[in-house]
Structures are given as structure tokens and as C-alpha cells.
Amino acid sequence: MSRGARTLYEKIWDAHVVARGEDGTCLLYIDRHLVHEVTSPQAFEGLRLAGRSVRRPDLTLAVADHNLPTTRRVDANGNRLPIENAESAEQLAALEANIAEFGVPSIEATAPEQGIVHVVGPERGFTLPGTTLVCGDSHTAAHGALGALAFGIGTSEVEHVLATQTLWVRPSKTMEVRVDGRLGFGVSAKDLILFIIGRIGTAGGTGHVIEYRGDTFAEMSIEGRLTVANMTIEAGARSGLFAPDEATFAYLKGRPMAPQGEAWEHAVAAWRELATDDRAHFDRSVRIDATEVAPTVTWGTSPEDVAPITGKVPEPDSFADPARRAAARKALDYMGLTAGQMLRDVAVEHIFIGSCTNSRIEDLRAAADVVRGRKISDSIKQALVVPGSGLVKRQAEAEGLDRIFTEAGFDWREPGCSMCLAMNPDKVPPQGRCASTSNRNFAGRQGPGARTHLVSPAMAAAAAVTGRLADVRELVKP
Amino acid sequence: MKAVKRIHGRAIPFGRRNVDTDLIIAAVHLKTISRAGLGRHAFETVRAEPGNVFADPAFAGAPILIAGENFGCGSSREHAAWALADMGIEAVIAPSFSDIFGGNAYRNGIAAVVLAQNAIDRLLDAAWRYPLTVDLEAMIVSSPLGHRFTFEMDPFRRDCLMEGRDEIALTLSHEDAIRAYEERTVP
Numbered sequence: 063m064s065r066g067a068r069t070l071y072e073k074i075w076d077a078h079v080v081a082r083g084e085d086g087t088c089l090l091y092i093d094r095h096l097v098h099e100v101t102s103p104q105a106f107e108g109l110r111l112a113g114r115s116v117r118r119p120d121l122t123l124a125v126a127d128h129n130l131p132t133t134r135r136v137d138a139n140g141n142r143l144p145i146e147n148a149e150s151a152e153q154l155a156a157l158e159a160n161i162a163e164f165g166v167p168s169i170e171a172t173a174p175e176q177g178i179v180h181v182v183g184p185e186r187g188f189t190l191p192g193t194t195l196v197c198g199d200s201h202t203a204a205h206g207a208l209g210a211l212a213f214g215i216g217t218s219e220v221e222h223v224l225a226t227q228t229l230w231v232r233p234s235k236t237m238e239v240r241v242d243g244r245l246g247f248g249v250s251a252k253d254l255i256l257f258i259i260g261r262i263g264t265a266g267g268t269g270h271v272i273e274y275r276g277d278t279f280a281e282m283s284i285e286g287r288l289t290v291a292n293m294t295i296e297a298g299a300r301s302g303l304f305a306p307d308e309a310t311f312a313y314l315k316g317r318p319m320a321p322q323g324e325a326w327e328h329a330v331a332a333w334r335e336l337a338t339d340d341r342a343h344f345d346r347s348v349r350i351d352a353t354e355v356a357p358t359v360t361w362g363t364s365p366e367d368v369a370p371i372t373g374k375v376p377e378p379d380s381f382a383d384p385a386r387r388a389a390a391r392k393a394l395d396y397m398g399l400t401a402g403q404m405l406r407d408v409a410v411e412h413i414f415i416g417s418c419t420n421s422r423i424e425d426l427r428a429a430a431d432v433v434r435g436r437k438i439s440d441s442i443k444q445a446l447v448v449p450g451s452g453l454v455k456r457q458a459e460a461e462g463l464d465r466i467f468t469e470a471g472f473d474w475r476e477p478g479c480s481m482c483l484a485m486n487p488d489k490v491p492p493q494g495r496c497a498s499t500s501n502r503n504f505a506g507r508q509g510p511g512a513r514t515h516l517v518s519p520a521m522a523a524a525a526a527v528t529g530r531l532a533d534v535r536e537l538v539k540p
Numbered sequence: 541m542k543a544v545k546r547i548h549g550r551a552i553p554f555g556r557r558n559v560d561t562d563l564i565i566a567a568v569h570l571k572t573i574s575r576a577g578l579g580r581h582a583f584e585t586v587r588a589e590p591g592n593v594f595a596d597p598a599f600a601g602a603p604i605l606i607a608g609e610n611f612g613c614g615s616s617r618e619h620a621a622w623a624l625a626d627m628g629i630e631a632v633i634a635p636s637f638s639d640i641f642g643g644n645a646y647r648n649g650i651a652a653v654v655l656a657q658n659a660i661d662r663l664l665d666a667a668w669r670y671p672l673t674v675d676l677e678a679m680i681v682s683s684p685l686g687h688r689f690t691f692e693m694d695p696f697r698r699d700c701l702m703e704g705r706d707e708i709a710l711t712l713s714h715e716d717a718i719r720a721y722e723e724r725t726v727p
């Protein structure tokens with residue numbers, strides 16, 4: 063792809079080229095493939111019809127997450143409870159039959175390690191710097207937090223990777239999102255990525271791979287980086303990358319699927335070489351001052367519809383672009399909001415703390431810090447905390463976070479995607495309004511007619527205890 | 541897969557921007573384990589709006605859809621492409637497409653045709669009354685009103701569409717290169 067100074071993206075790309083097509087499209091080797099139950103049945107069916115096998119089961123890991131109910135999964139004797147929804151049960155059964163038939167390693171639905179694919183990958187050390195990683199889910203971008211070139215693929219590509227362990231990929235342009243400065247008190251990685259999406263728009267990164275750079279990110283925890291990288295797709299880019307650094311190595315060391323012993327030392331030495339070279343060129347560059355970012359909420363039905371919590375629902379006419387004006391009008395109508403209304407006055411009845419964006423231990427701690435010693439507001443109809451994996455759940459329970467949540471009136475659930483996309487029984491009812499730590503506020507995403515406000519875990523907790531969108535900085539002090 | 545070279549017929553003048561995959565096919569319909577049958581659930585929330593174009597019998601079975609920028613944004617669900625294909629859509633015309641949708645489209649025999657917004661605006665007007673033609677060979681979208689808009693398309697994707705190619709078979713013809721790569725790098 064390039065000579066001389068190279069970006070992190072270009073280094074990973076160059077190291078994975080198996081063959082080159084005529085127009086720059088390359089056949090890339092895929093090091094890691096995560097499989098879940100929603101986007102894989104048709105892929106396995108395709109293999110079966112063509113009489114093909116899975117080329118490298120050892121580089122593949124399957125886990126069910128989207129459909130699983132978040133209520134108890136085993137009875138008092140440890141036996142698995144049936145899934146009520148027949149179609150969900152069928153999809154799970156299809157995954158289990160397929161992984162047995164094709165010999166794909168997996169994490170069982172009732173295992174303590176089960177969780178959302180994008181939480182499980184990093185947690186197991188399946189996700190490693192410098193690797194190419196794919197999954198039939200667009201939030202695969204999350205794994206870029208560890209320096210993996212990770213992107214979501216469709217089912218035909220899932221089939222292609224299963225059969226060949228490669229993919230034809232067109233090189234992307236490179237885009238640097240550089241953030242410097244310290245995030246203010248009460249401002250999290252989630253607020254920052256919402257702010258970035260608001261700045262560049264949901265099509266802002268289309269055709270690009272984003273590299274997140276600058277001292278704000280250098281100081282950010284791996285969990286915060288996972289939140290940022292996760293929502294890269296909401297900024298239009300298929301992958302977002304962070305150069306692996308000491309924090310990355312410390313996070314990965316000792317994880318079950320990470321290299322051990324001497325292999326670990328070799329791996330770290332190689333990972334140190336991945337960072338973008340000093341004089342490398344980015345096709346686009348965006349700079350952001352972290353001190354400008356406030357706790358942020360969405361008011362519309364696109365993740366670019368953001369405003370600081372101190373702000374107002376915008377006037378559709380304030381947008382220059384006529385298409386955006388029309389979209390904003392439609393969004394306000396769907397959301398049941400009035401232009402000029404203070405965001406702080408917006409009452410919510412549903413709270414969702416979870417999803418691959420914000421369901422790791424740090425997220426739960428941040429929410430628990432706000433909830434501690436408080437009760438959820440009487441006007442809240444449903445407040446769910448859904449840990450990202452069984453291991454996160456155990457850790458939280460060991461720290462007593464579950465008690466903080468349940469004593470305040472939250473439901474403490476089993477891990478999975480849950481109300482992020484409402485494929486399982488966890489839904490927001492029509493016209494219900496939800497403060498959600500997930501990543502998409504599209505019309506109908508959390509259930510038909512559901513109104514979603516995307517927020518950070520601390521802000522979701524603040525909404526739970528006040529019954530409205532609230533500024534977390536007024537509830538907790540530094 | 542079926543080869544597509546020229547698509548002619550009515551074009552649904554939808555025009556909306558940021559059409560996301562949840563709008564194309566809601567998550568509740570993702571529980572299928574087969575590719576077929578999703579068309580009747582496509583654009584469900586839009587179909588619930590009074591006076592929407594999808595309810596207009598003139599556009600039943602139309603092979604072309606016209607939309608605004610960033611079509612197919614959101615999730616990687618290929619169900620969105622399957623739903624469109626199942627509705628009979630063979631070409632979507634928009635000023636831009638999400639990267640993932642662009643890939644899912646050609647793999648399912650749907651041409652993702654990029655035209656500038658001003659061309660789209662003219663086609664949106666024409667489509668209410670006239671059929672359109674998308675010619676992949678000549679890379680031109682035309683209407684009986686004399687519109688002729690040329691477009692560009694990734695040559696690889698265009699070939700795949702025009703020849704109805706099986707991509708996995710194509711890749712497996714590189715077996716030696718894949719094996720050599722594995723011997724070199726993968727432990």
C-alpha cells in the first residue's frame with residue numbers, strides 16, 4: 063500500500079496482504095473471527111450447500127448474545143431453562159448445531175464467560191494488537207481499542223471468512239481524530255465519542271479508517287477506548303484504531319487467549335512497532351479540544367443529533383442543510399420533543415445501562431457511584447443493568463455493585479445485548495422514553511416507537527434517580 | 541447468483557437521507573435462519589406512515605429505489621440487502637452508501653449506484669411518472685425524459701454483478717497464496 067512513513071492502519075494492512083486485485087482491492091488474511099447467532103445461520107447454510115468446511119476453526123470463536131433473554135438461564139439444579147420466544151430459540155439452536163457440525167470453538171450460553179461478543183473478545187485476550195479481526199456485527203470496530211484492525215462484515219463475508227480465512231477488502235482512506243486536553247469532571251469516553259460524531263456527522267468517516275490520537279486518548283483507560291472505538295461506526299467509518307501502548311499490554315497480560323511466557327515478550331516487542339510513524343500522512347485530520355466536551359445527550363434519531371445536557375432541543379430551522387432540517391423535524395416529531403425545550407426538562411421512564419458500548423466494569427462503577435445511597439425516581443417504569451459478560455457480572459457482584467443497583471430499584475440482569483436492539487424480551491414500549499448507554503438511537507431500535515436518548519453510564523444513572531435527563535455534575539461532586 | 545446488466549422499471553422515489561438498516565428491516569425480523577421472505581417486512585415503520593411511497597401500488601415490485609445520502613448506515617446486517625432483494629430491488633440510487641451496505645449490496649445482486657444530489661433530485665421528480673433504466677454496462681442512469689447521468693462503480697463489484705460471480709470460488713483459486721501466507725505467518 064505505501065512506502066516510507068506508514069500509519070498504524072497501513073502497517074496492519076501491509077502485513078496481511080495475501081493477494082492483490084487489479085484495482086487496489088486486496089485479499090487480506092483474517093486472524094480472528096467472532097461468530098454470533100444472528101448473522102451466521104445463513105453463512106453456515108451456504109457452506110453446507112457448497113460442501114465447504116471451516117478453514118481455520120482455531121481462529122474462530124462463537125458466542126450467542128443478541129437473542130438471549132437476560133433473565134435467569136438455569137434453574138435451581140443448574141439445568142438450562144428454555145427460551146420462550148420460538149424464533150430466538152431456533153436461532154440459538156441453529157448456532158449450536160452449526161458449531162458442533164463445523165467444529166467451531168465456542169462459549170456456551172450458560173457459561174460464566176458468556177457475554178456480548180465485543181466484550182468477550184478483549185476480555186479473553188482473543189483480540190490482540192496488530193491482528194485483523196472480523197465479526198458479523200458493525201460494532202466490531204470496538205476491538206480497534208487494542209490496536210486490532212477490526213471491522214463488521216455481512217453474512218456473505220462471514221461465509222467467505224469461514225471458508226477461506228480471508229476477505230477481499232478495498233483500502234480505506236486514513237483519518238486522524240486528534241483530541242488533546244483533559245476531559246472535565248463527569249465527562250466520559252462516551253460523551254467524547256458522541257461529541258465527535260456530532261462534530262463530523264454520521265457519514266463523516268465514510269470510506270475512512272479512523273485513528274484516535276492525542277493525549278486525551280493516551281491517558282484514557284482501555285475500557286474508555288473500547289467505548290470510543292465501538293461507536294466509530296456511528297461516525298461512518300468501519301474501523302477505529304488506537305496504537306497499542308503500555309496500557310494495552312497491561313490490560314492483555316495474562317488473559318487466557320493472549321500469548322504467554324516467551325511468546326508474550328516477542329508479541330509485545332512486535333506490537334511496539336505498530337504505532338504510526340512520525341511523518342506518516344493522514345488523508346483527513348480533525349482536531350478536538352477535550353475541555354470543550356460536556357456530558358452529552360442525543361435528542362433525535364441519528365447519533366449525530368447531539369447536544370450538551372445544559373443545552374436545548376434545537377430548532378430544525380437552525381440547520382443550514384435543507385435535508386438535515388427535514389430530518390430534524392421528523393426526528394422531533396418521532397421523539398415527541400419541542401424545539402427550544404431544555405434537555406434537562408425531558409422526563410424519561412426507562413433506563414438501560416448495558417450494550418457493547420458501556421457494559422464493562424468501569425461503566426458499572428461509574429453508574430453505581432451516582433446511584434449509591436439513592437433510589438430511582440418513582441416515575442421510572444423500568445431500569446435495567448445488563449453487564450456485558452458473565453465475568454463482568456461476577457466482578458461487579460464481588461465489588462457489591464449489584465446491591466447498590468438493586469437497592470436503588472434497578473433490575474440486575476444476565477449478560478447480553480438486551481435492550482440495545484430489542485431482539486430479546488427487553489424492549490422499550492411505543493412512545494416510551496429511554497436514557498440508554500447503547501449506541502444507536504434509530505427509530506424503533508429499542509422497540510417499535512421507542513424514543514432513545516444516548517448517554518454515558520453516569521448520565522443514565524443520573525436520569526434514573528431524577529426521572530429526567532439530568533446533569534450528573536449536579537449529583538456528584540469531584 | 542443471477543447476473544444483472546441492465547435494470548429497467550419503476551423507481552421508488554423515497555429520497556430520504558440516512559436510511560439506516562433498522563429502518564430497512566427492523567431487528568425483530570432478524571431471527572430468521574434463511575435468506576428469503578424478508579421483503580414483506582422491509583420499511584415497516586415507513587409503511588406505517590400515511591401516504592408513504594411504499595404503499596403506492598404504482599411502485600409495487602419496482603426494481604429501483606432512490607434515496608438520499610448515507611444509505612444503509614447502521615448495522616452490518618445483510619438482512620437489509622436480503623429484504624431489498626426479496627422486495628425485487630436490483631438497484632439503489634443514492635448520493636452515498638455506508639461502506640458495509642455497499643459490500644452487502646453487490647454480493648446480493650443489488651447495484652449501489654452513486655449519483656450527485658442534483659441528479660437524484662431530477663430523478664426523484666421523474667420517477668413519479670416514468671420508469672428509469674440503470675445500465676451497468678454503459679454506467680448510465682437514464683429516463684424517458686432524456687436524463688442521462690453517468691456513474692462510476694468499483695470495477696470488481698461491477699464485474700461481480702454483471703457476471704453473477706461466486707466470490708468464494710474466486711478466492712479459493714488463490715489457495716496457494718493463502719497457504720503460503722499461513723506457512724509464513726500464522727503459528
Ligand code: SF4
Pocket residue numbers: 127128178179180199201417418419478479480482483500501
Ligand atoms: S450490544 Fe447492541 S451494538 Fe453491541 S453487539 Fe449487541 S446489538 Fe450490537
